[in-house]
Amino acid sequence: MPKTSGRDRLRELLDAVLDDEHHSLTDMAGGAYSSPYHFTRQLSREAGEPPVAMRRRVMLERAAWQLRHGASVTDAAFEAGYESVEGFSRAFARAYGHLPSEQSGGDRSTWLPAPNGIHFHPPTSLWVHTGERTMSQPIDQLIHHDLDDTRALLDLAKQLRDDAYRATVRPGQQVLGFDGPDDSVASVLTHQVATKEIWLAAIEGEDFPEPGPDDPAELLERHDRVAGRWLAMVRDVERRDAWDDRIIDALCDPPESFVLGSILAHVLSFGAARRQLARTMLRDHGMTVDDGDPITWLRQRNGHEESEVGS
Template sequence: MATTGRDRLRELLDAVLDEEHRTLGEMAGGAFASPYHFTRQLSAAAGEPPVAMRRRVMLERSAWRLRAGASVTDVAFEAGYESVEGFSRAFARAYGHPPSQPVAGSHWLPAPNGIHFHSPTSLWVHAREHAMDRPTDLMVHHDLDDTRTLLDLAKQVPEEDYRRELRPLLTWEGEEATLAQVLERHVYTKEVWLAAIRGDDLPADRADDPAALVRRHDAVAPRWLETVRDIERRRAWDDRIVDALCDPPESFVLGSVLAHVLLWSAQRRLGARAMLVDLGVEVDMDDGDPITWLRRRAADRDDGGEGGER
């Protein structure tokens, strides 16, 4: 079967961003092309030569890793540089300051194609500048980003308050009266639906402290996004799955599963915000509205930060 142009572009991008492909020859080999044709095809399709693209995206990942607390030395070698000095020079040229200084605002560098390293999920992402014109993509992306924002805010809450009963939130699973309950069930929802759709194992560890929930969210988010996009590509929203995790097993339409997840996700995210406010956490700068979120991203892009979407 002949591959479409879009599929071929994705193959080229995957070859560029593969962790094991450090040289142009390795990238081209991963795409089953000669270095000359590989460079020509990708430059024409994405407007950026493969070596330059990989270097830029690796620097974006480095900036994100440094912000998360990684050392300059570790990040330099992770990015494929042979010396810390060489990495520091490249970083300073790209960001205007040495890697020892945190990047203010977005870690994304200007790009001609909307292809960036995306935190917090640590994914290599092929993004189009106008990917947000797809409502499904916008809603899923906003949900994942907003969830991470709330988990980070929850780190400010003392343990006693984190587990203190507040005004209960009513969900399809019943009342959830603590911030810990709301956030844990919010993350678990995607874990359990992925188990149903993909046959993944349910998480063995349901630790619910904020740091553990960040780890769980960062593990489930890329798999959830990949699953939603795969269903979208296959136009399989009307397909049914039989969920053997239910007793007795039940049948679900995939489109209704996504709608269910997004509905109760919005409910829990808004409820968690109310609880955070009750507990004295400042959340005024981020109200959870996708309009606000998208406007902020556009402003970051206009300021020379984020150049596109996943």
């Protein structure tokens, strides 16, 4: 093994992670003259983030910076190590809450939450942001599972005929008293999307949102639009440690105050109930639906992301 005295070992590990020629864990470990097991163990200990996850995140940050400065989605995807534009777009949207085509220009941030403050710094360097506060892993997983699972159910609902989609299959079913009936696939999924739209309007001080189209395809577009804003809001509140802050919701009559942490708990709790109710209704229509287990979702998500970057 070559001598490494006089060098910053963490810097050497990071170099191995971010080398453009290292597309897999084996490549990274070889570049640091280590076995994959010891490489993962050492970097996770020193930086608090596994190497594959760090590479995926920093490469996405670099891609976001490139897109802001005029690079095409195709070029950014392949430079980030993805084998397809579709795989890159899925990973980018999961990370940033919007499609890569929406990243160009403007003042969108290119940094993603990092447990170690290590970020891409143009043109080829890293920036270590000390004291960074990010979403804890359980919160991050709860938020992303809710968004991904809702999207998957909306995608399934597109397979239903319109009359089946709107048919009352659970008469009298109502998850929340003030939301109205949840007696059809249409009503359940519409409430699932509208809940985030309404709470975001209250948090951001906007007018009560007008009801949007509720067929599955357009409801899916509404979900994709609100998902990025919702994710950004949660990350901002977590970064500021503002979960105990209150908002005065003027959309209520009379106005009412709410703790931000309770709003998140409300949306996730009743969202989980509605997702499972939607599953039951889709099965009533003869469709095959998974059980929505977060354990399965996380395994599949990690597997997809690692395969998309060639790991």
